[in-house]
Amino acid sequence: MKREPIKVPLRTKPWGVTGVIRFLRTARRNLVEMIPETATIHPMLSSETMRRWHMVMDPQALKRILKDNVENYPKAEVAVNIMRTAIGESIFVAHGQYWLWQRRTAAPIFSYRNVANLAPIMTEATARTVEKIARIPDDEPFNILDPMIEVTFEIISDVTLSNDDSLSREQMHRALDSFIKRTGRVSLLDALGAPFWIPRPSRLFSARDLTNVQKIVDRAIEKRRAIGPNPNPDLTDLFLAGEDPVTKRRMTTEELRNNLLTFVVAGHETSALTLAWAIYLCSIDPEVQEKAAEEARAVLNGRTAVVDDVAKMPYVRCIIEETLRLYPPFALLIRSAKEDDTLIGREVRKGDPLILPIYALHRNRLLWEDPDSFKPERFQDRKSIARFSYLPFGDGPRICIGAEFALQEMVIVLGTLLSRFRFDPVEGKEPKPVMLLTLRPQGGVWVRARKR
Numbered sequence: 001m002k003r004e005p006i007k008v009p010l011r012t013k014p015w016g017v018t019g020v021i022r023f024l025r026t027a028r029r030n031l032v033e034m035i036p037e038t039a040t041i042h043p044m045l046s047s048e049t050m051r052r053w054h055m056v057m058d059p060q061a062l063k064r065i066l067k068d069n070v071e072n073y074p075k076a077e078v079a080v081n082i083m084r085t086a087i088g089e090s091i092f093v094a095h096g097q098y099w100l101w102q103r104r105t106a107a108p109i110f111s112y113r114n115v116a117n118l119a120p121i122m123t124e125a126t127a128r129t130v131e132k133i134a135r136i137p138d139d140e141p142f143n144i145l146d147p148m149i150e151v152t153f154e155i156i157s158d159v160t161l162s163n164d165d166s167l168s169r170e171q172m173h174r175a176l177d178s179f180i181k182r183t184g185r186v187s188l189l190d191a192l193g194a195p196f197w198i199p200r201p202s203r204l205f206s207a208r209d210l211t212n213v214q215k216i217v218d219r220a221i222e223k224r225r226a227i228g229p230n231p232n233p234d235l236t237d238l239f240l241a242g243e244d245p246v247t248k249r250r251m252t253t254e255e256l257r258n259n260l261l262t263f264v265v266a267g268h269e270t271s272a273l274t275l276a277w278a279i280y281l282c283s284i285d286p287e288v289q290e291k292a293a294e295e296a297r298a299v300l301n302g303r304t305a306v307v308d309d310v311a312k313m314p315y316v317r318c319i320i321e322e323t324l325r326l327y328p329p330f331a332l333l334i335r336s337a338k339e340d341d342t343l344i345g346r347e348v349r350k351g352d353p354l355i356l357p358i359y360a361l362h363r364n365r366l367l368w369e370d371p372d373s374f375k376p377e378r379f380q381d382r383k384s385i386a387r388f389s390y391l392p393f394g395d396g397p398r399i400c401i402g403a404e405f406a407l408q409e410m411v412i413v414l415g416t417l418l419s420r421f422r423f424d425p426v427e428g429k430e431p432k433p434v435m436l437l438t439l440r441p442q443g444g445v446w447v448r449a450r451k452r
């Protein structure tokens with residue numbers, strides 16, 4: 001029987017006299033719980049007492065922040081500071097000219113054609129995952145998030161640095177994972193000006209694991225420079241051959257390593273979470289699941305999906321898009337105003353933090369009908385979704401460079417899985433959406449997978 005998807009209880013009361021303590025406790029527990037419920041019925045909320053900040057849900061204002069006046073709204077320093085430790089001044093972190101030349105160099109690498117050429121790696125990893133899940137007995141509950149993290153990690157590490165024995169997937173995974181776990185929670189605390197004495201997990205982080213990974217990646221890049229590209233070029237080969245079309249500058253080993261690690265950090269957990277949430281949503285809505293399974297089975301007929309199948313499974317893609325609406329991995333983005341500005345008639349002052357609560361934008365009643373329900377059909381007519389009301393990948397010049405890569409990968413994995421298994425929920429094991437650095441299902445996504 002169909003059920004309503006789980007949601008985060010947004011805040012309905014003001015912080016009050018004991019506000020600071022409750023605020024901090026909530027921030028450490030779940031950043032999304034700090035979003036007021038009113039963010040789902042208003043276009044913009046502002047605080048002008050104690051500490052000034054704005055929360056923006058209006059598409060026109062979002063367009064101004066992310067596109068039309070983007071120069072005035074850089075990523076908040078505090079939000080990228082923690083990322084800097086692991087990935088330096090890479091595309092994700094840098095701004096100004098230093099960002100621009102990296103983006104220009106990377107853009108052709110993420111072109112449709114190159115992403116399509118990487119698809120065989122996605123297909124192979126998916127086939128291995130199907131085998132793993134098929135070995136689990138039909139009635140045995142398991143947490144589908146684990147194989148989803150494994151499959152997306154295998155894909156991203158194979159497309160960035162393939163055929164390199166010196167780089168153990170496990171080692172890289174462990175180091176980056178511990179980094180992500182320890183550094184979560186902090187950015188919003190900093191952005192909202194929490195006092196300096198509040199412990200920030202990032203300060204406790206020992207960088208040893210990470211430095212090791214950086215060294216190993218550097219050596220692997222140098223080796224590739226020496227021996228030349230793989231027969232099937234991976235991202236390292238493409239970057240080594242790539243240059244800024246304007247200045248002709250190429251990346252140094254350190255710049256290249258920072259960007260490769262960026263793709264691994266930005267590109268595997270996000271897709272894994274979306275896949276796990278998508279399977280959760282299908283498991284509680286058998287009608288949607290059957291419709292998607294029928295589409296996928298008709299196309300695949302027992303095979304693992306390849307790139308040409310992606311366009312033939314539009315309903316599977318709608319499920320992915322609807323999942324990204326309900327559980328956007330980057331549920332909050334943070335910017336900071338460089339100069340005074342006006343957003344939908346409201347005064348924004350130099351230095352004000354702007355919180356873009358993507359989670360609340362995607363559930364805003366002014367923009368979405370029946371926003372808390374799972375209805376993949378709403379994405380069937382893409383034109384009916386107003387721009388800047390749906391921002392799982394951000395927008396404007398800083399839009400996710402890996403969006404097409406991620407969508408292709410997720411349709412290949414989800415389409416194949418739905419064609420081979422029927423997923424049922426496990427009673428008493430509902431996942432809880434909790435945001436640290438990304439919006440994760442706390443407790444995992446428990447399902448039973450019955451072979452079709």
Ligand code: HEM
Pocket residue numbers: 075091092093103262263264266267268270271274328329330333334391392393394395397398399400401402403405406
């Ligand atoms: C479901 C999967 C994904 C989601 C939801 C997602 C989401 C996002 C969002 C929201 C941003 C913008 C952040 C901001 O404006 O503050 C972003 C940027 C970025 N993403 Fe993704 N991402 C995904 C997958 C990937 C993949 C697979 C890669 C790489 C292979 C990737 C690489 C990047 C990079 C490099 C940036 C920074 C771009 C720039 O600032 O120029 N992402 N992503």
